Amino acid sequence: MFDTVLVANRGEIAVRVIRTLRAMGIRSVAVHSEADAGALHTRLADVAVPIGPAPAAQSYLSIERVLDAAARTGAQAVHPGYGFLSENVEFARACEAAGIVFIGPPVAAIEAMADKIRAKQTVMAAGVPVVPGRTEPGMSDAEVADAAVAVGFPVLLKPSAGGGGKGMRVVRSEDELPDAIAGARREASGSFGDDTLLVERYVGNSRHIEVQVLGDAHGTVIHLGERECSLQRRHQKVIEEAPSPLLDTAMRASMGRAAVEAARAVGYTGAGTVEFIVDADRPRDFFFLEMNTRLQVEHPVTEMVTGLDLVELQLRVAAGEPLPIDQSDVALDGHAIEARLYAEDPARGFLPQAGTVLGLVEPTGPGVRVDSSLAVGGRVGTDYDPMLAKVIAWAPDRETARARLVGALGHTAVLGVTTNAAFLRALLGDPDVVAGTLDTGLIERRGEELTAVRESSAHVYAAAALALLVESEPAGPVVDRWDVPDGWRLGEPAWTVRRLQVAGADPVTVRVRGRAADAEVAVGDAAPAPARAVRDGDRLLVTYAGESSSYALVHDGGTVWLAAGGRVTALREHERLASSAGQAGGDGAVTSPMPGTVTVVRASVGDEVEAGTPLLVVEAMKMEHVLTAPVAGTVAELGVTAGQTVALDERVALVTPAAAPEQQEN
Incomplete structure (x- = not known):
């Protein structure tokens, strides 16, 4: 086994790999860009090496700099995680030339599956069914357009290189083709350095199901069951689960055999995923989509139902060991569901968000796992993918796992950065999701219902005003009544008036009088009601109008951040708000x-x-x-x-x- 392994990645996957290395007693090396100096993965690793400025092309995508870091730290192997260099055949070759083990499949397998055109041709030869389309390499814009017309609308434009939904475009009519082709090529080129496109029939009422495979260098290839990944937005997975609620035992065995044959066809070793698309109306019809020659974002759900550590198995296979299990040893126990926590604002079209993590609440409890890169004080920028963490729940059955995940997300809060946590809870509560009746278009159809901005309750506005009052009060016992900044005066106490505003809503007037421990609060036009607030570290315990709640609290300048029940609310004092908000105004x-x-x-x-x-x-x-x-x-x-x-x-x-x-x- 290796003594030292370099993790050529960042964020939650780097943290996750480093934890397994630590458990195995292997020295870990983290690399980081200038933007990630001090990030969680650099603090957990035994050694951290800077490799360049923030742009990925000059740091995490620089083969020369990553291998230089490996040489300087004596790393015998490199774990690429996912994304960045994980499926880069030139990186795998460079590792081999440098005498460093690439923890992944052989170069030939990456080459065969990295190009989606060649991948389809390879698995077709192995008898695996594929989606109808046109896959000739090097098609011009005109040829792509002709292929789309020939396949019949709607069609799916897909980059031949890369994965993760980057560059994909669904085209529903011929007049959409020029902009769609240009956009797909531009995004593919920016993400993968290759703008080659292929055209496939778009399976509208589809389910996305993938099979986890493992292979070693001694001829063993097995599968670990499937994952349902149908809940997607813009071809990006949002919720994943194992096993799929769609498959029965016979379908699982059939799809598993096809995945193993696809892996065998390219001499695959290590952990990989074979992805299929399934017609929801004809669930026994499945088609090969692609093979990801790396660890998947959603691998934790497979780990939780099989009891296996996929990173450990990757390391052992890369070190030349045979797999310690065969197909007969694989048993699926219970159900696991994963939700991806992103720095994005669902109410603004899921636009990426940035900021500093001012406060953090992460869930714990039976069957709950969190893979996270978050830490208080960490900066979330726009240089990289917006995924911050994954929250996973396991239980003996699907409904209990779903309920546990909803509860876990209710105890997840990132104060200082807008996330999709509330959206994830709403999605998990959708009747079709509860029933397991999933398809890849569900989120788009339910968009407005799932992303609707709920009005902040009067309780939240009262809590914010009380939080500001708590901070203004002197600590310890009051010696001089005139020193208390609560509006007290001879005669009737005076009201302190604040104008608080939540983004996208009109400002609300909140009146407060008394001390925080014994106050009156009036929100808007409502009559004054008894209220009290007690601060306990980074939490605020608030009682208002007979209702009590506990909030995670951060006060940053003119903004009060409150989190409760999976919802984070940022309330700004109205006078300090910038006047612009949104893409455009009526003035142009x-x-x-x-x-x-x-x-x-x-x-x-x-x-x-x-x-x-x-x-x-x-x-x-x-x-x-x-x-x-x-x-x-x-x-x-x-x-x-x-x-x-x-x-x-x-x-x-x-x-x-x-x-x-x-x-x-x-």
């Missing part, structure tokens, strides 16, 4: 809905545009967002260029509205 101003980088500018000053005309594209965390003209008129201002970084709500363009007909006549 266009602001960036997320911090990021301008990748494309499609308009020029003086252009006549209609409402909805694309003006520019902003990219952050590998997600593109097209900013459009809010009104018909003339582009009067365009203050950005391609490659320029922009801040959240920064004004990037101005469209002067067209004059109304009666104004023109005058």
Whole structure:
């Protein structure tokens, strides 16, 4: 077994790999960019090595710098995690040339499966069914368009390289093709350095099911059952579970055999995943999608139902050991479900978010596991993927696992950064999700129901006002009544009035009088009600109008962050709020809905545009967002260029509205 292993990744997967290395007594080496200096994975590793600036191309994607770090620290092997260099055949070759073990499959297997076109041809030869489409390499835009028309709409454009849904586009009509092809190529090139596209029939009412495989260098290939990954948004998985509620024993065996044959066809070793798409209306029909020649984000659910540590097995196979189990040893125990926690705002179209982690609440309890990169004081930027953590729950049956995960998410809160935790809880409570009736289009259909902004309760506004009162009060016993800043005066106590605002809502007037331990609070037009608040470390215990709640609390400048029941609310004192909010206003101003980088500018000053005309594209965390003209008129201002970084709500363009007909006549 290896003495020292370098983890060529960051975030929660680096943390997860390092923990197994520690459990096995193996010295761990972390690498990090300048943006990740001091990140959790660098603190958990035995050694941490800086490898360059924030852009991934100059750090985590730099083969030369990663291998230099391995050489300097005496690492005998490299674990690539997922993403970044994990499926990069040149990296695997470079490791081999440097005498360093790549903890993954052989170069030939990566080559065969990294190119989706070649992968389909390989598994077809092995008798595995594939999705109808056209997979010739090197197709031009015109050939891709012709292929789409021939396959029949709707079709799916897919990058030949990479994975994770990056660059995929569903095209429903011929007139959508030019923009879809351009966008898919641009995103694929930016994510994988390869803009080759293939065209497949889009299976609309589909379920996404994948099979975990393991192979060793001694000829053994087995599968560890399947995972249901149908709950997706923009081809990115959101909730995953094992086993699938769709498959029966016969279907599981059939799909498992197909996955093993696909792995055998390329001489696969280590941990990998064979992904299938299944027609929900004809569940016995399944088609090969792709093979991921690496560990998957959702591997914990397989670990929890099999009792196996997949990272440990990867290490043992890479060290030349035979698998310690065969197919007859694999048994699935209970049910596990995983939710991905992202730095994104579902209410604003799931746009990526950034900020500093001011406070953190992570769940514990029977059957609950958290794979996280979060730590108080850590900075969440826009340089990398927005996934922060994974919350997983296991139980003897699916419904108990689902309920445990809902409860765990209710005890998950990141104060200082907007996340999708409340959305995940809403999704897990959807009737079809509860019933296990899943498909890849469910989230899109339920979008408004799942992302609707719930009005903050009066209790939250009262808690925020009381939190500010608690902080203003002197510590210890009161000596002089005149020293208490609660509005007290001779005669009737005075009210302290605050205007508090939650993003996207109108400001609310909150009146408070008395001390925090014995106060009265009036929220909006409501009558005053008895209230009290007691601070216990980073928690605030609040009773208002007869209802008691415990909040995780952080006060940062003019913002009070409160978290309870899986929902985090940021309340700002209204006078300190910036005036801009949202992409555009009625006056024609266009602001960036997320911090990021301008990748494309499609308009020029003086252009006549209609409402909805694309003006520019902003990219952050590998997600593109097209900013459009809010009104018909003339582009009067365009203050950005391609490659320029922009801040959240920064004004990037101005469209002067067209004059109304009666104004023109005058």
